[in-house]
Each structure stands twice: as C-alpha cells, then as structure tokens.
Amino acid sequence: MNHTPTELTDALGTQHRPASGEARIVSLVPSLTELVCDMGLAANLVGRTGFCIHPRETLRAVTKVGGTKDVKLDLVRELAPTHLIVNIDENRRETVEELAAFVPHVVVTHPCTPEDNFALYRLFGALFDRRAEAERLAAELAAALTEAHAVAAALPPEDVLYLIWREPWMGVARDTYIAATLAAVGWRTLPAASDARYPQIDWQAPGLQAAARVFASTEPYRFAERHLAEIRALSGGRPASLIDGEMTSWYGSRAAAGLRYLADLRRKLVEAGTVR
Template identity: 35%
Template sequence: MKDQLQREFHLKNTPKRIVSLVPSQTELLVDLGLEHSIVGVTKFCVHPKHLRLSKKVVGGTKQINLQKIKDLKPDIILCNKEENTKEMIEELEAMAPIHVSDIYNLGDCYELIEMYGEIFQVEREASELISNIQKERETFQLQIKATEKQRVAYFIWKNPWMVAASDNFIDAMITEAGFLNAFKDKKRYPEIELEDVNLKEADYIFLSSEPFPFRQEHVLEFQLKFPEKVIKIVDGELFSWYGSRLLKSFNYFKNLQK
C-alpha cells in the first residue's frame, strides 16, 4: 500500500494493534469503530476523553518513548508529516509499517478516511463518514453563498506572534468557514509583528484555542491595540483537526458567521 507521501508499506493482514501518534487521527479511528484495535496514543489524544485511561500513552506528537511503542508490538503506526518529525518516523520504521498522512484540504481528508477504510477493512463506515461530512459542508456553503467575505488574521502562537498563512490545512478551513485569510500572501506559519500591514487590513482577529491556549486576557490585549476590530477566541480543533471532528466544524462555522 501507499500513504499520502506515496511511501510504500506492506501489510500481511488487517492490522489489529494500532499506535496513533496524531490526536485527530486517533479520534477518527474511534469513530470508524476501531477503538478496540488502538493500543497506543499520545498525551494529546483528548477525544474521546476516556481513551488515555484505557490505552498506553507513549509520549507527545514530537517526542515519544520508543521502548513503550516497541513493547506494544504494533501492527501499524499512524503518523502525520506536519505533527510528527522525520527523525521519529525513521526510528519507528524498524518496529512496524508506518502510514504518514499529509493534509492540506478537504480532498486530502477524504482520501485519508478512504485509506483507513481500506487498511482496516471498514470501507462502509469510511464511506458513510465522508458522505456525512460532505452533506454538512454543502448545507453550510449554500447558507453563506451570498455572504460578503471578511478578512481574518488567525493567530496560533504568542512570543513570537505566529499566524496561519497559506499552504496549510487551517488556511483551507478559513476559506471553508467563509472568510478570507489576511496572510494569504505568506507561507505556512510565519512570525509577524503586530504592526504588519496584513494585520492592519484584517476585519477580524481570531485567537486559536490551540496550539497556544489563548484566553480572554489576550482578547483584551488585542482590543487595546486594535479597538476597531472584532477579536474572538476560536476553537482550534474545528479549524485544524482533519478527521471525524469535521462533522462538527460546519455548524460551528455557521454560528461564527452569525
């Protein structure tokens, strides 16, 4: 088989022991009916909440305990190009087949769900999930068809200030939510100054709940500097998780537009 980086990996049988090193993909596995096959997760795999109590926590997304993973004897390890490091993946390849996802848009999300459907023999569940996400998206896009799009600066970090620019999944979801990315002319996650001209031209400033945990005190900080703008903390999971959490994203975007 091939993953989303077109890397080949080989499976003798349907994997029964899964280690997932990506929170959104862990939740996706559960919603595909595969919770019983998960043996290892990260400390950031917070959905569903009980999972970290019943499965072995093997570290984070950037740093892991290799011995813990080896002891679990996984049939497959699920990774992501952006969330996990290249060095980590190279070390894990000695233990089990590795599937690496690479997500930039909804099409990539659907492809990943289809891949999991094939790998874990849950094609029907995967197809149904994709269909349900597509229905949610189509309904929302019809609702906002005539809405004038506002420019958004989407902050993901403080000290240094960092925003989501183009060439990433958050940018795609900003568009899906019916907004324009004020930093579309930049790449990935650039560091910026609060005097940046793109920021000054934004209508809204979104402070993401993750990876940096922006709080109300940060909203007040921005309001003092930008009293004419709308400042809002937004649910980072609904802008950046690319598994089954997408089912919740479009209803959230609907309320955000209001």
C-alpha cells in the same frame, strides 16, 4: 473484497496492503486517534500520545507513548504495533524513521484541506476493513461542505487574522489546513502570502490592515477571554473573539463538525453585527 491502489496510498505515495489478522495501532496524531476510534477500531489502538484526548473515556485505557514530537521509542517497541499512524506536520521525520525500523507498517498522512479527508477515510477504511464507516464519514463531510459553501456564497468574503500563539504572536499561512477550513465559509486568513506556514505577526505590517476581525484559537496556545482586550488594542480596535482550535485544525472525523461549527459562527457574527 477488491481494493484499488489509490485508496491504499498514503501521503508519501506508499502503497499499503489491507491489514491481515488483528491490527495493533499506535497513533501519534491526536485527530487521527479520534478517527481510529470513530471507525470502530478502539480495540485495536494500543498506543497514543498524551495529546490524544478524544474520546476521553475510551482513551483512558490506551497506553501513552509520549508526545507528538518526543515519542518514547522503547515503549512503542514493547507495544509491538503492526501499524503506526503519523502526520508530516505533527511528527518529526527523524523519530518516524527510527520507529519504522521496527514497526512493519507506517501510514503517513498530510491533509491540507477539508476535502483531503475523503482520501483519508478511504485509506483507513480500506486498510482496516472499515468501508461502511468510511462511507458514513464521507457522507457527513459532503453535507457539511455543502452547508459551508452555501454560507460562503451568501456572504461577502472577509479577511481575518487567526492567532495560534502569543509572544511571539503567530498566525497561519493560507496553505495550512486551518486556513483552508476557514476559507470554506468565506474567511480568508492574513497574511495573504507567507514563506512560513505559521508566520510571526507584525501588527504594523500593511498587509494586516485589511483584517476585518481577529480570531484567537484555544490551541495550541490557550487563548482565553483575558487576552482579547490586548489583542483588540494591538489590532487597532478590531473585533476579536475566541475560536475553538479543535474545530478548525482537527481533521479526520471532526472535519464535518468543524465545518458546521464555522458556518454557524459566521452566521452568528453577522447577526451580532460584529463586522468592521
């Protein structure tokens, strides 16, 4: 089977070869651990982080190698992986460089928009001989993007504040995957411009006054119903609601489900009349 250089190129521009023999994969990225399993590669997964929780039953038998930032290098060495899957935002460069000293193939990822998942599917499909699975996921994503864009086209754009942390309060910049996913259904995150990808929130900042609503994500901070009254007070009484952080931030095989979730959420909020 022929493979083009482009489909085997990772986020750093490294050209990979299709895996030969039985691949042994360690994934340090929760959403990509899920993708590996959904592409039929669960038997090849020998290591994962403690934050890799989907699919739950499948992962019970897979060795935990620490967290996304604090990886147990000696344990990874013992697992003798042929491939290591990492992400530019989620894993420390220094750690990845140490692992690269003894893992033959390090696959670096960095999806920043839902559309970037198409290249991700092609890369994994070509690398691990899962072309059919990659094509299935691409078709599901294309359909979900069409639905999301239809919702965005039918409704006026809406500025929103998306919270990922409390004390200090933190949001997301528009160059993040989360913001791009929200934008697919017509939600524009605030602040409109930021030097930091995850800026601290000044509730009194003039730029935030345009927010029509506030979303409190269920991860990485575990926002719950008890936090919403505080958020409404700080935001001047704006509508505030919880939002599933896995559906907005997990790329890979969850991307299509995330877009459908957001399209449905936007429709429901309009029907409920919670537009400021």
